[in-house]
Amino acid sequence: MSVNPVESARQALRIEASALQALVDRIDERMAQAVAAVLSCQGRVIVMGMGKSGHVGRKIAATLASTGTPAFFVHPAEASHGDLGMITPQDVILALSNSGESDELAVILPVIKRLGVTLIAITGGAQSTLARHADCVLDSRVDQEACPLNLAPTASTTAQMALGDALAVALLDSRGFRPEDFARSHPGGALGRKLLTHVHDLMRQGEALPCVAPDTPFIDMMRVMSAKALGCAAVVDGDGRLLGIFTDGDLRRLVERGADLRALSAADVMHTQPHTVRAEALAVDAADLMEQARVTVVLVVDDTGHLQGAVSSNDLMRAKVI
Incomplete structure (x- = not known):
């Protein structure tokens, strides 16, 4: 049969x-x-x-x-x-x-x-x-x-x-x-990384940050961006308070428009409302923000708006958060 x-x-x-x-x-x-x-x-x-x-x-x-x-x-x-x-x-x-x-x-x-x-x-x-x-x-x-x-x-x-x-x-x-309790018993797994890794665990800070003053000449800002290799520059005032951001994408758009880059300063080209997160936020929340905003870098600020760090999609991938 x-x-x-x-x-x-x-x-x-x-x-x-x-x-x-x-x-x-x-x-x-x-x-x-x-x-x-x-x-x-x-x-x-x-x-x-x-x-x-x-x-x-x-x-x-x-x-x-x-x-x-x-x-x-x-x-x-x-x-x-x-x-x-x-x-x-x-x-x-x-x-x-x-x-x-x-x-x-x-x-x-x-x-x-x-x-x-x-x-x-x-x-x-x-x-x-x-x-x-x-x-x-x-x-x-x-x-x-x-x-x-x-x-x-x-x-x-x-x-x-x-x-x-x-x-x-x-x-x-x-x-x-709670999910956080589950993550504590699975620190080596994907869920553990997502629920236990915070932005402050991954963010670049100090000398690794590409920071410029608003009156920094455009060419000098580009030198800082190249040296720090983050794909952006954070524009801060004298007290370290975040004023804006300039990215590689902004540079491409300026070149396409034929702008006279030598005559520009950081304040002329920065975005005044950059996407930001807090250092204590979960890294996965930073990843969600990047996806929603279609950006590859978010800046980290404290409650008073002072720049603390930056985290990129590459940082998140290296930590296997995404």
Whole structure:
């Protein structure tokens, strides 16, 4: 009998989608109980599971840890050979087992109960050994696996993963977890760079700034621009207060008009309303301003309008903010 791989794949997704939809109606006060148990936990969430449930458990532990709930995975088989020492009475255990009868979990359940540790189970076996020992049970049962033999853990592990995500999101909301909090646990990622990098971390300042006075002759201003290689010159008064800006684009437009450049000064050609940001602003906000204004450099000023620095699109790209 020939098998249509496209239809087989579609059917697998239909089964898993149906299993996930069925979970929605089963979310009840038991989820609220699980969230309350974790929120009141003085230690960490210890996630356990064997086989495919163990792989799912590792992902759930990582998701919890990255969203404000300290968590790590402990292998049940290793737990009975010493790793139970990682668990303290202040912890909460989140155990995963589709059947609820995994031998490696069952053997350590009495020890867990003697420790007085709160046990949350994600299982499809409502009357299983794991469910009977648990303080809270999140029902992950599925009508069938996506596997045509109804053997390989597919829909059941998808349900476990989804319940773990649901628990993590409910905890995240309950904690008031913000994007900035998420970024702090992902400093090496793109999101971390966007939410943790400020303009003052990247801006050019001091001798690196191309600054001129308003009466600076045009030719001298061009020498400053070339030396600083920022593509612009900031025009400031004697106190360092920003008056305007002149850019490479302005130069091209002057040349196209045939202007007598030797007769001009910085004040004659500057724009008096340059785009500016504050040093404490996020670098990604500076990037958004550049995109909206269609410029490649923004100047950094303080509350009194004094020039503090400048940041370019190249600076943002080197920092991988954009």
